Amino acid sequence: MKILITGITGFIGSELARKLVKDSKYRVAGLVRISSNKNDLDPIADIAHKVTLLRANLTDYYALQNVVKKFAPDYILHIGAQTAVRDSFEMPHEFNEANYLGTINLIHAALNLPRLKKFIFASTMETYGFQKEKRPFKENILLHPGSPYAVSKAACEYYLEMVSKVFGLPYIILRPCNTYGRKHNAGFIVEYLITKMLAGEDVYIGTPKAVRDLMYVDDHVNAYLTLLRSKEVNRTFNFGNGSGITMMELAKKIKSMLGFKGKIIAERFPPDYPTRPIAEDYLSLDSSKAKKVLGWQARYSLDEGLNKAITYWRNKQ
DSSP: OEEEEETTTSHHHHHHHHHHTTSTTOEEEEEEOOOSOTTTTGGGTTTGGGSEEEEOOTTOHHHHHHHHHHHOOSEEEEOOOOOOHHHHTTOHHHHHIIIIIHHHHHHHHHTTOTTOOEEEEEOOGGGGBSOSSOSOBOTTSOOBOOSHHHHHHHHHHHHHHHHHHHHOOOEEEEEEOEEEOOSSOOOSHHHHHHHHHHTTOOEEESOTTOEEOEEEHHHHHHHHHHHHHOOOOSEEEEESOSOOEEHHHHHHHHHHHHTOOSOEEETOOOTTOOOOOOOOSEEOBOOHHHHHHHOOOOOOOHHHHHHHHHHHHHHHO
């Protein structure tokens, strides 16, 4: 079985590839963008020799079409994207070019594959955006994305649905909640709090009352593995815990787990943080559909996942 992963050097893509290459029935290829950065492959340095690396940018349709046609995957796991929501307000054009137009390019390259079984697309909880009812969201509610990043992902979802109806492309859309457990990037909330507190530095919580659903990386990766085994197509699934926590509660929890003695500074972002004009006050997911149809559910509680993340970053010091 031939699997193409876009974003293979990213957070989820690298962890997923690491799982897949352990199974001899999978032949894994990873799309790697053309770049002058010699460290781009560091996140997959331990498995790069087991993966077919395809070099092309999502925004270059003809180069992308050539490498996809040459590898001819049975499954495409489209995980590659610009993902830092905060940056999308300052770089809306770049985010939509990479995420929306890049996905269109990949979809049309996929339409030339006669044996493609499934196009699995990584969307996001962020597409739900601003909702009046503050309870875990189900897949059938209307989307109200609240950032250029979320709009780019929602647009991809609509494009996939259209292409499926018009051309018969088999797809699956994942809407995962916020995921933590990164090993190469400390710029997201959980990793930021852990690394700064371990270093004894004060931390900033710009939106202390905002509620977020959080999932440990292994549960996120397992969602992809579950979808690869499933025969389901042309459907959308939430993947999350359904147990939201405010950002201040999260900071206090990690502070307690680490015995941190510094300050938690509320209502202010870190000094070097990009401008974010607004943030949703509530984002949490109802994953009962994934449990009922796919048999998937999160295995790690928040405390269990945070303990694993803390152990990793503590050992990395």
